[in-house]
Amino acid sequence: MTQDELKRLVGQAAADYVNVHVAEGAVIGVGTGSTANCFIDAIAAHKHRYRGAISSSVATTARLQQHGIAVFDLNEVESLPVYVDGADEIDPAGAMIKGGGGALTREKIVASVAEVFVCIADASKRVPVLGGFPLPVEVVPMARTAIGRRLAALGGVPVLRVTQDGAPYITDNGNEILDVKNLAIDKPCVFEATVNAWPGVVTVGLFASRGADLCLLGTERGVETVDFRARR
């Protein structure tokens, strides 16, 4: 199977999971990226089961609305039974690197409210140690260089994310992103807390203190379900 086929497989598996485990009339949390898009496309067939969705990005909002799925402001919603999103990397404890699509801040906010975080990923995303994929760190623009120095002191190589025309990439929240190469993150919770504490950091794309509860992993043998809650 191609990577795209694996993404469609887990997108459908996540829709099946939500249809079974989430009550009718609920609002569901929806992530960002090509795998999350497969989930949106799969859940659209059952959209009348749900009141609507909380979106993690402008792009996801547009795709949900194209399918006729209502998008709510998080401030209007009291509970969120599930959040479904992709990942750039996931480790054996369910800690993830996210933010390759630039939506890390809203993704982390929505994930923090959800009762269950379902990560959907093709098998290439499963790694023993996080850091092969450059770690996105969203920063307030005036702090870019100062934060870059601190990341370099930890052994990382921060690179400002730019668009195709070379301009700084700007997030949905008006900030910039440093993509940090050359990391091997063996203590994800400690690393997350350390970087989070620096003034000017909006969000570090390390989802460790609130990692995935479940992962639906697309493999050549089909969808493998990993339940991290049983391991905690």
Ligand code: 5RP
């Ligand atoms: C976006 C994300 C995505 O979930 C992550 O980049 C994976 O994307 P894809 O499903 O396209 O591989 O964190 O900010």
